[in-house]
Amino acid sequence: MRHPLLGPEIKLRRASHHLVELEQNEKRFFAETACRIAFDTETKPGHKLAKIVLDATPPEIMHVLAGEIIYQLRSSLDQTAVAFARLSRGPTKPKAVYFPTGDSPRGFLKACRGLYKPSKKIPFYGGLRHFDHDLRKAILRTRPYAGGNEELRAIFPMAQIDKHMELIAIGAAGSISLMSDISITGANTGFILSPPGDLNKGVIFSDLTPTGSITLNNANAKIEVSGQVNTGDIEPYSNRPLVPLLRSMLEAVIDAHQSFEDLLIRRGDIPPRITYWPSNVECLEDGTIQRARIVANPNPIEQ
Numbered sequence: 001m002r003h004p005l006l007g008p009e010i011k012l013r014r015a016s017h018h019l020v021e022l023e024q025n026e027k028r029f030f031a032e033t034a035c036r037i038a039f040d041t042e043t044k045p046g047h048k049l050a051k052i053v054l055d056a057t058p059p060e061i062m063h064v065l066a067g068e069i070i071y072q073l074r075s076s077l078d079q080t081a082v083a084f085a086r087l088s089r090g091p092t093k094p095k096a097v098y099f100p101t102g103d104s105p106r107g108f109l110k111a112c113r114g115l116y117k118p119s120k121k122i123p124f125y126g127g128l129r130h131f132d133h134d135l136r137k138a139i140l141r142t143r144p145y146a147g148g149n150e151e152l153r154a155i156f157p158m159a160q161i162d163k164h165m166e167l168i169a170i171g172a173a174g175s176i177s178l179m180s181d182i183s184i185t186g187a188n189t190g191f192i193l194s195p196p197g198d199l200n201k202g203v204i205f206s207d208l209t210p211t212g213s214i215t216l217n218n219a220n221a222k223i224e225v226s227g228q229v230n231t232g233d234i235e236p237y238s239n240r241p242l243v244p245l246l247r248s249m250l251e252a253v254i255d256a257h258q259s260f261e262d263l264l265i266r267r268g269d270i271p272p273r274i275t276y277w278p279s280n281v282e283c284l285e286d287g288t289i290q291r292a293r294i295v296a297n298p299n300p301i302e303q
Helices: 006-032 060-087 105-113 133-140 150-165 242-267
Strands: 036-040 048-053 170-180 182-189 203-216 222-231
Touching: 006 060, 006 170, 006 222, 006 242, 036 203, 048 170, 060 133, 060 150, 060 170, 060 242, 105 133, 133 242, 150 242, 170 203, 222 242
Parallel strands: none
Antiparallel strands: 036 048, 048 203, 170 222, 182 203
16 A cells, blocks of 8 residues: 555655755845945935845745745645545545635634535535544644644645746845944944845945945955845735745654654554654755654555
8 A cells, every 4th residue: 555645745755855956046145145235325425334235036946946845745635635535434525625724713713624516516625524533523623724834724825826826026235244444434323333234235234424435445355244035025024034034944744744643653554664854954955854763663655
């Protein structure tokens, strides 16, 4: 018998590979792209605002990789729900099943009940109707709704955006982390310590008078910028660091996957085995998952 959660697990592994590739692209982008200093004399009359500006935007592949990670996470959850439907004893209609979510606890419970009726001749379907009680309860415990498990909840609206509307919006954000051998003269505020802001629009680091200036003292003068790629206008997930957000979403699905697999072992649906899903994901350079959690393994299932 094929392991019922093999498909969801393969998709999580694929998501981890994409996450490694996404992080590598982010590091390469900031390593190979230089910022410049620009002066803004229009925003605040009588002032000359010094900004650090990045003219380049994150590479297009990062939009695609973010969408592929989210797709694999959503697909893993949906395939898990289908696997539970097939393992249940009731008339669950696996082809009509999807992993439920909601904007609120009430919306989540409504999705779990499958309150969707396409026609008078077709009964209610979708949701978790007729699932075995323990399988239904395991999904209910995941709480993928606003105010519940926010990382799991984020997968669903972001998947909807990427699948139907547009690429996941991203942008370069950052702030100055080091400034050495540089003189600032004629300043209202010499140095402004700012949180990471939109580098493409420019991040203000000094408020000068109209005659103020910034001078490089010698050849060793430098300004270092700490950069990150943030999500764009994706409410309520706007302006979040992209890689940490996707990593937390991956971790949330892996945690859920592990609890689902443990339940199937207890039920006797699958034998105990070695599993490779730790509670805390550490992506290596090859995209594998570090640290194996060893379970009693009299009859391991082939990986």
